[in-house]
Amino acid sequence: MGAVEVRGFGWRHAGRKAWAVRGVDLRIEAGERVLLLGPSGAGKSTLLAALAGLLPEDSGEQEGTVEIDGLDPRKDRERVGIVFQDPETQLVMARSGDDVAFGLENRGVPAGEIWPRVDEALRRVGFPYDRDRPTAALSGGEQQRLALAGALALRPGLLLLDEPTANLDPAGADLVRRAVAGALSADTTLILVEHRVAEALPLVDRVVVLEPGGGVRADGPPEAVFAAHGEALAAEGVWVPGRTIPPRHATTPPGEELLTADRLGLPPRLAPTDLRVRAGEALAVLGPNGVGKSTLALLLGGLLRPGVGRVTATAALAGADDRTPPHRWRAPALTRRIGSVFQDPEHQFVTATVFDELALGPRRTGQSEPAVRATVDALLDRLRLTRLAGANPYTLSGGEARRLSVATALATAPRLLICDEPTFGQDRRTWRELLDLFADLRDAGHAVVTVTHDADFVAALADRTVTLNRRPDPAGGDSGRRP
Amino acid sequence: MTNTDSNRWRTIDIVIAAVLGVAFGIIFWAWGLLWNGPADAIPLPGRAAIYGVWLVPAVLGGLIIRKPGAAFFTLTVAALVSVALGSSWGWTLVIQGPLEAAAAELAFAAFGYRVFRLPVALLAATLAGLAAALYDVFIWYPDTAWGSFRLPYILITAVSSLVIAGLGSVALTRALARTGVLDRFPAGRERAAI
Amino acid sequence: MISLEPVAAPGAPLARRNPVAKLAAALVFSAVLVATLDPVAPAIAIAVELAVLPLFGIRYRVLARRALPLLAAAAGIVVTLVLFAADRSGRVLLDAGPLLVTSGVLLTALGLVLRMFAVALPGVIVFATTDPTDLADALVQNAKAPARFAIGTLAAFRLVPLLGQEWQMIEMARRARGVDAGRNPVAKLRLFVSTAFALLVGAIRRGTRLAVAMDARGFDAGTPRTFARRQRFGVADGLLVAGAAVLGSAAIAVSVALGTFRPLIG
Numbered sequence A: 001m002g003a004v005e006v007r008g009f010g011w012r013h014a015g016r017k018a019w020a021v022r023g024v025d026l027r028i029e030a031g032e033r034v035l036l037l038g039p040s041g042a043g044k045s046t047l048l049a050a051l052a053g054l055l056p057e058d059s060g061e062q063e064g065t066v067e068i069d070g071l072d073p074r075k076d077r078e079r080v081g082i083v084f085q086d087p088e089t090q091l092v093m094a095r096s097g098d099d100v101a102f103g104l105e106n107r108g109v110p111a112g113e114i115w116p117r118v119d120e121a122l123r124r125v126g127f128p129y130d131r132d133r134p135t136a137a138l139s140g141g142e143q144q145r146l147a148l149a150g151a152l153a154l155r156p157g158l159l160l161l162d163e164p165t166a167n168l169d170p171a172g173a174d175l176v177r178r179a180v181a182g183a184l185s186a187d188t189t190l191i192l193v194e195h196r197v198a199e200a201l202p203l204v205d206r207v208v209v210l211e212p213g214g215g216v217r218a219d220g221p222p223e224a225v226f227a228a229h230g231e232a233l234a235a236e237g238v239w240v241p242g243r244t245i246p247p248r249h250a251t252t253p254p255g256e257e258l259l260t261a262d263r264l265g266l267p268p269r270l271a272p273t274d275l276r277v278r279a280g281e282a283l284a285v286l287g288p289n290g291v292g293k294s295t296l297a298l299l300l301g302g303l304l305r306p307g308v309g310r311v312t313a314t315a316a317l318a319g320a321d322d323r324t325p326p327h328r329w330r331a332p333a334l335t336r337r338i339g340s341v342f343q344d345p346e347h348q349f350v351t352a353t354v355f356d357e358l359a360l361g362p363r364r365t366g367q368s369e370p371a372v373r374a375t376v377d378a379l380l381d382r383l384r385l386t387r388l389a390g391a392n393p394y395t396l397s398g399g400e401a402r403r404l405s406v407a408t409a410l411a412t413a414p415r416l417l418i419c420d421e422p423t424f425g426q427d428r429r430t431w432r433e434l435l436d437l438f439a440d441l442r443d444a445g446h447a448v449v450t451v452t453h454d455a456d457f458v459a460a461l462a463d464r465t466v467t468l469n470r471r472p473d474p475a476g477g478d479s480g481r482r483p
Numbered sequence B: 001m002t003n004t005d006s007n008r009w010r011t012i013d014i015v016i017a018a019v020l021g022v023a024f025g026i027i028f029w030a031w032g033l034l035w036n037g038p039a040d041a042i043p044l045p046g047r048a049a050i051y052g053v054w055l056v057p058a059v060l061g062g063l064i065i066r067k068p069g070a071a072f073f074t075l076t077v078a079a080l081v082s083v084a085l086g087s088s089w090g091w092t093l094v095i096q097g098p099l100e101a102a103a104a105e106l107a108f109a110a111f112g113y114r115v116f117r118l119p120v121a122l123l124a125a126t127l128a129g130l131a132a133a134l135y136d137v138f139i140w141y142p143d144t145a146w147g148s149f150r151l152p153y154i155l156i157t158a159v160s161s162l163v164i165a166g167l168g169s170v171a172l173t174r175a176l177a178r179t180g181v182l183d184r185f186p187a188g189r190e191r192a193a194i
Numbered sequence C: 001m002i003s004l005e006p007v008a009a010p011g012a013p014l015a016r017r018n019p020v021a022k023l024a025a026a027l028v029f030s031a032v033l034v035a036t037l038d039p040v041a042p043a044i045a046i047a048v049e050l051a052v053l054p055l056f057g058i059r060y061r062v063l064a065r066r067a068l069p070l071l072a073a074a075a076g077i078v079v080t081l082v083l084f085a086a087d088r089s090g091r092v093l094l095d096a097g098p099l100l101v102t103s104g105v106l107l108t109a110l111g112l113v114l115r116m117f118a119v120a121l122p123g124v125i126v127f128a129t130t131d132p133t134d135l136a137d138a139l140v141q142n143a144k145a146p147a148r149f150a151i152g153t154l155a156a157f158r159l160v161p162l163l164g165q166e167w168q169m170i171e172m173a174r175r176a177r178g179v180d181a182g183r184n185p186v187a188k189l190r191l192f193v194s195t196a197f198a199l200l201v202g203a204i205r206r207g208t209r210l211a212v213a214m215d216a217r218g219f220d221a222g223t224p225r226t227f228a229r230r231q232r233f234g235v236a237d238g239l240l241v242a243g244a245a246v247l248g249s250a251a252i253a254v255s256v257a258l259g260t261f262r263p264l265i266g
């Protein structure tokens, strides 16, 4: 069960001139495990949505056909289970157990069978709480597990997973991968979208690479595909295993201090933490899911009022404002000094087009219109968003949205840049561009603070790391310079 | 699944109507604080000038969802949610809400759920306002004088409803359509491709 | 403050009753009371409501807090009647120019205010003792409400607590990009309105995705749904509804017997 037949498939979202995917021919036998690759914006998420029958006819234009076991997935969703890129949008009910039961109820599973199946699914994904746990009280990683349980409980013939481990800490990502491996029965077909190929490879026996312009670029066993196309794929943005990107560490010692945090915390979200940020250095903040990294980023960025302790900006960053803490600064002053990139890019968007989104900051800080235009065009070009200048930010692919959110923070050229998970869900090309962008900023005397689970990015960029721990650490988190 | 019957509610119709209802339930809750708080400085019937806010969800729901029952469902949910959150009229809204909602629904039904232009919106808003005002004067303000209270009250409520719920909902629908969130509804489908 | 969780002791004998039964009982009880304008029947009804409160596991302090907003509406009713009453019979209590307050006016006002409390309290009791999920389940299973609408509304209702967080997020996003109002009240109002609009847009966007997620799990597949959580409507539930009808009518009957009854129409 779960054979996929795609013939000449193409989809164009309503309101777009370009096709999101086009000319895809693909046959996947029941029980195959496929890794779907392709650069950001190639149409991977769109293709998965089509396989799940979730592209409504009134929301775009279709070419070709998609069949699951010979049936149109729009009419017959019995066979397909899907976990989206963002698990939060996927939870339906208020209690965890009810949420898993939701799909079973919809499919008319007899009442007596429902709870045993719910319990089994929760056990398989290592869900740590009982069924009554409110879904609103789950961390990102736990939500991801619950969403997976909801899909597995249906015993789908075809399981579709869109970046199921983005945003998880390494231990959590490992757990989810093992849950997937352990939960699949022999005849379940799996299609997985995951940029980080190396971690996903143990789960799959076939790789399909989508060509951004249309069609399938490569298809076959992983070793064969990477041996034959490795060079070209890497250049296009696919994370080909074994091809590392040269690191960019600081060549000069850091300069003056810009910002310090003393016993800074916001109970219960963040325990008191000490931190100092200097010009010309890249600092990485690490730690498990839910420890308070994003909270710390918002506090440092002057967006949240500290619960305890304080943030102090030096005159080098704040000029005459160095006696007031950042959260009391006027917004235009703040955005010139500190740029913030939120963990969820969509939380950051405030206008209706990509262009306006980039122009907002410069306009608010009083730049002239020609200067604004020049800044925006340069950023659009550098992050390959020119084609999308008129698009609504909320219709972007995961990777495009992330690039835009980074670009918005750069638009006012702040002295200090604070980025929350800038590299999640990024293809190799964007990853490399971000690395160069941040490194260039640092070398030009800016400070870059990144909150991240991405060990490779830390290794390639960071001059110093700070690790937050679950228990309040009396000594604070500052670990000193990297060797 | 792909039902061509345009009067059948899709999942998205149900959820968005409910979301609008929930959002306005919260607005009602806050609006109630204003109505009975600062706005108390203007005694009735003058205060009825801002009455139209209570009727916005009916017209907005009808204009966006464009299905039979949309106006009724949206305002009923809003009323129920405001009751659940603790409104100062409490349980009585369980009767009043659906009543106003049914009045607005009447206007859309009269045009066979085919016309969703400004005049229909204004008619729906006015009918809802009239229903609400009549309910109020009989249930809440019995024993008041027709000349000095009841007639002005009904009139002011109807006009407020026409302006706030009628014109306001049309403007709000247009503003929402511009953001792209209504792309899957007929109301949001008139935009250029990028 | 907005609170959605049931606040009652879950084991209380009447709190455990079927949500539809509680809803019906509250509706019956208050519908009877709307029909009268005298102060006696609502006063009896309020006494009854306060007497059964422990059976619902609600503490009086909790009820008082939830019923507090009702005072505001009550004040509005009194003011309106004092200003616009048509019938100003009875003893004159205050005569200050256009303001003519008589005992008749005050009696009517008292009746209306008591009635408003008598009608509103059952609603407070129902929502304080009922979990939204149970209510939706019971509406579908026991009241034959359309499942798609009940479950769809339940899913939307789950967004309520999330909207507060979303509001904070929008404010932070704007501030990060240099948008704030400073001390200018007009700019503040404009920012408030545009934040509220952004919240509505965000809620609709969330709703759209939620609908897709529900469809992905077969919500609209046309297969008849089964129920994981059974809700039963038993004899005790029937008795609750009947009891509400009897008690409501009894309050009216006492009022009629005392000669104080004043029907709404007539």
Ligand SMILES: Nc1ncnc2c1ncn2[C@@H]1O[C@H](COP(=O)(O)OP(=O)(O)OP(=O)(O)O)[C@@H](O)[C@H]1O
Binding pocket: A013, A014, A015, A016, A019, A020, A021, A038, A039, A040, A041, A042, A043, A044, A045, A046, A047, A395, A396, A397, A398, A399, A400, A425
């Ligand atoms: N709802 C939408 N409306 C309009 N265009 C969209 C929508 N969703 C995606 N697109 C566009 O379709 C193209 C393909 O998007 P898709 O999300 O499928 O990419 P992807 O391969 O998953 O990328 P990523 O790796 O960045 O997640 C992108 O250019 C994107 O901007």
Ligand SMILES: Nc1ncnc2c1ncn2[C@@H]1O[C@H](COP(=O)(O)OP(=O)(O)OP(=O)(O)O)[C@@H](O)[C@H]1O
Binding pocket: A138, A139, A140, A141, A167, A169, A268, A269, A270, A287, A288, A289, A290, A291, A292, A293, A294, A295, A296, A343, C165
């Ligand atoms: N707005 C909020 N209100 C209350 N609690 C919150 C809020 N946001 C986050 N939390 C809680 O605070 C804790 C820290 O959250 P935070 O998002 O800072 O963690 P994090 O380290 O960034 O985690 P992740 O790696 O998953 O992004 C978590 O337990 C979370 O559930």
Ligand SMILES: [Mg+2]
Binding pocket: A044, A045, A046, A085, A397, A398, A399
């Ligand atoms: Mg994607």
Ligand SMILES: [Mg+2]
Binding pocket: A293, A294, A295, A343, A420
């Ligand atoms: Mg975080």
